[in-house]
Amino acid sequence: MSCDRPGGLPVVNDKTPAVLVLSGAVSRDQVPGFCDDLRALLAAAGARVVVCDVGGLGASGLGAVDLLARLELTARRAGGRIRLRDPAPSLLALLDLVGLRFQVEGQAEEGEPALGVEEAVETGDPAL
Numbered sequence: 001m002s003c004d005r006p007g008g009l010p011v012v013n014d015k016t017p018a019v020l021v022l023s024g025a026v027s028r029d030q031v032p033g034f035c036d037d038l039r040a041l042l043a044a045a046g047a048r049v050v051v052c053d054v055g056g057l058g059a060s061g062l063g064a065v066d067l068l069a070r071l072e073l074t075a076r077r078a079g080g081r082i083r084l085r086d087p088a089p090s091l092l093a094l095l096d097l098v099g100l101r102f103q104v105e106g107q108a109e110e111g112e113p114a115l116g117v118e119e120a121v122e123t124g125d126p127a128l
Contacts, residue, residue, distance in 0.1 A: 001103055003078050015112050017045075017047055017049050017050060017051050017083070018041040018042070018044075018045040018047050018050045018051070018054070019050070019051045019052075019053055019085070020034070020038055020050055020052050020053070020069065020071075020082075021053045021056070022034065022052055022053065022056065022057055022067070023053075023055075023056030023057065023058075024056065024057070024058060024079070025058055025059075026057070026063055026064065027063070028066075030055070031066070031067055031070055034041075034067065034071060035070060035071060035074040037108075038050055038071055038074050038075060038078075038082070039074060039078055040045050040110050042075065042078045042079070042080045043078070047077065047080065048080045048081065049080060049081050049082070049084070050075060050080060050082050050083070051083050051084075051085050051105060052071060052079075052083070052085065053085045053086060054082050054084050054085065054086060054088075054091065055069070055085065055086030055087070055088075056106060057088075057091065059089040060093075061081055061093050061094075062093040062094075064091060064094075064099050065094055065095060065098055065100065068084075068095065068100070069100060070119045072100075072102065079104070082102065083104070084101045084102050084103070084104045084105065085104075086105075087102075087104060087125070092104070101126070103121075105114055
């Protein structure tokens, strides 16, 4: 018997990452289930980043902060990361207050200039 396999690398669509939708008020009992879902997405898609859609989380509180911190820890243990989609400004402020930094979809990564921004060169600046 023979098997005809196409040559080359498999086609991977890196433009559409796996998405985990978080909505409503999340209780502590639901957190392990979300962590399991995240692990499954990372394993099934072979992805390094899973987008967490947090637009439907509702009121920002410490429960949401706890959930996101546990999801990030779970993702890192599995060799990946999470990226937030549509976070409320109050949630971002609360995450910043407790010292947690997350990549937000649509924002430039730290250390990268925003698209379309160039550094200006002043005349008379010495060459390095």
